[in-house]
Amino acid sequence: MRAAARTLIGLVLAYLPMWLPPLTRAAGVDVGVTGPASSILWNALAVVLLVAYIFGVERRRLDSIRVVRPTGKDLEWVLILFGCHMAWAWLARTVWPPPADGGTATIAAMPVLAVVALVLSAAVFEEVLYRGYPIERLTELTGRIWPALAITVPLFVAPHLVFFSPSWLLYQASGTLALYVLFVWRRNLIACMLLHLAVNLPILIPTVAGR
Numbered sequence: 001m002r003a004a005a006r007t008l009i010g011l012v013l014a015y016l017p018m019w020l021p022p023l024t025r026a027a028g029v030d031v032g033v034t035g036p037a038s039s040i041l042w043n044a045l046a047v048v049l050l051v052a053y054i055f056g057v058e059r060r061r062l063d064s065i066r067v068v069r070p071t072g073k074d075l076e077w078v079l080i081l082f083g084c085h086m087a088w089a090w091l092a093r094t095v096w097p098p099p100a101d102g103g104t105a106t107i108a109a110m111p112v113l114a115v116v117a118l119v120l121s122a123a124v125f126e127e128v129l130y131r132g133y134p135i136e137r138l139t140e141l142t143g144r145i146w147p148a149l150a151i152t153v154p155l156f157v158a159p160h161l162v163f164f165s166p167s168w169l170l171y172q173a174s175g176t177l178a179l180y181v182l183f184v185w186r187r188n189l190i191a192c193m194l195l196h197l198a199v200n201l202p203i204l205i206p207t208v209a210g211r
Helices: 003-026 038-056 072-095 102-108 112-142 146-164 168-186 189-209
Strands: none
Touching: 003 038, 003 112, 038 112, 072 168, 072 189, 102 146, 102 189, 112 146, 112 168, 112 189, 146 168, 168 189
């Protein structure tokens, strides 16, 4: 199987589950899982399929998508970039107080344990699906990283804009930028998972405060 075909199949496995809920709803099929928690199910399905594909079809290991032990320097950059994101988020919220949005309200109304599961799963699954696999494979295929970024950034950002509203860009896009910078700079997916977890943890504040 040619490299382009292998990469295309891998990308389909990574992103098709994301579109299953709207497709099944359009077809009148109730899959029984709705709301933010459904992303745990669909992302888990995508990652399981993708990991099976990496091992079974591509005959490669997880280090081919940069799942490797982070170094001290990797962790240092996690802290630096998290600090930069939090500084921008604080400044933006201070100067331009965020409007209420349905996405945050929906998550705040969920049980605390469900939000914790959502945060943890997003940190792991989304890094595999939006950074590790597509960036590594598309960079190998094209010899350049820019095509990979041009494809993955919109795919990652668009669902967040739909769920949280376009104002998400002002307050949280710095976290997305930090994740891409970290991956491109350090090429360590575990470090990106840790940064992603740190960036998402503040969503617990309105959840706990509402109890």
